[in-house]
Amino acid sequence: MMIRHHPNDATLLTYASGGLSTALSTIVATHLGACPSCRASAARAEQIGGALLSGVEPVDVATSVLDRIFDRIDAGEPEQEPTTAPRFGHQGLPAPxxxxxxxxxxxxxxxxxxxxxxxxxxxxxxxxxxxxxxxxxxxxxxxxxxxxxxxxxxxxxxxxxxxxxxxxxxxxxxxxxxxxxxxxxxxxxxxxxxxxxxxxxxxxxxxxxxxxxxx
Ligand SMILES: [Zn+2]
Structure with missing residues (x-):
């Protein structure tokens, strides 16, 4: 599967924070199963989201929080692959x-x-x-x-x-x-x-x- 079009950064971040609707999450989760790049971005967004929530410094939400978060993601560690490969179902698409x-x-x-x-x-x-x-x-x-x-x-x-x-x-x-x-x-x-x-x-x-x- 040669993927060229991806969910945007704001969607991945909202998905990683659990804020996306069930129907939209179904599409993002399926895309992540087929797209190692977005899978790694979502995993890092989850890590950074957790770090932000547990951080002692309050976050200034008046400036571009998303830009700063993704700058940190881009500067972060190399992509991590999950230990288990996604299972592919009917029509060649991964779950769900x-x-x-x-x-x-x-x-x-x-x-x-x-x-x-x-x-x-x-x-x-x-x-x-x-x-x-x-x-x-x-x-x-x-x-x-x-x-x-x-x-x-x-x-x-x-x-x-x-x-x-x-x-x-x-x-x-x-x-x-x-x-x-x-x-x-x-x-x-x-x-x-x-x-x-x-x-x-x-x-x-x-x-x-x-x-x-x-x-
Ligand atoms: Zn993708």
Whole structure:
């Protein structure tokens, strides 16, 4: 798995501090299983977070705490690999997502949400994530986000304004980033999406669809 797109530093730090929602944590934890670089960053963030909490000096949060923390991470010890290799589940993805996904993706209940686009739901309650299945050459309607959205590619690939995303790659998008992913491989692009707020489509047709299908 050749990974080029990663969760951003703030997301990794929030994950390491236990502050990320269950659905977003599922994506980060799965990416960490496939990405030694982010795994090492998250491990160091946990160590530094613990050191900050137990430190005698109060931290000035008015300045860029994140910048200083990651400066310390960058200046720290070399990457540490966990002693046990992550277990890979279905679709070639590590746990937890690899354990949640079925062996046969066609066994999921997919329903259409647009031309060449189908959606399925995985998990329950606040742990639920959505799977989007985009036929080759099809595009997801242009949209931005009302909150934090993370997408990870399960199979196939897509290209948007940010770049090309392959299995294991994560798109970690701020609310002000609008994009339009286009499925660009010979097979369906299946990706998993976690949000902490509904997507905000910029056209009236997708908005109408959104109100009907609740994505
Ligand atoms: Zn990574």
């Amino acid at each position: 997502l690899g354990s949640l996904l079925p062996e046969d993706m066609d066994s999921l209940r997919w329903w259409p949400v647009g031309p060449g686009i189908r959606q399925a739901r995985l998990g329950e309650g606040e742990a639920a994530v959505r799977l989007l299945r985009i036929a080759p050459g099809r595009a997801v309607p242009h949209h931005s986000h009302g909150g934090h959205e993370m997408t990870m590619i399960v199979s196939g690939s897509y290209t948007d304004e940010i770049g090309r995303f392959l299995p294991g790659d994560v798109a970690d998008l701020d609310p002000d980033v609008a994009h339009q992913p286009v499925s660009d491989a010979a097979t369906d692009c299946i990706c998993v999406i976690a949000t902490d707020a509904p997507l905000e489509f910029t056209g009236w047709v997708p908005r109408l669809m959104q109100s009907l299908v609740r994505i």
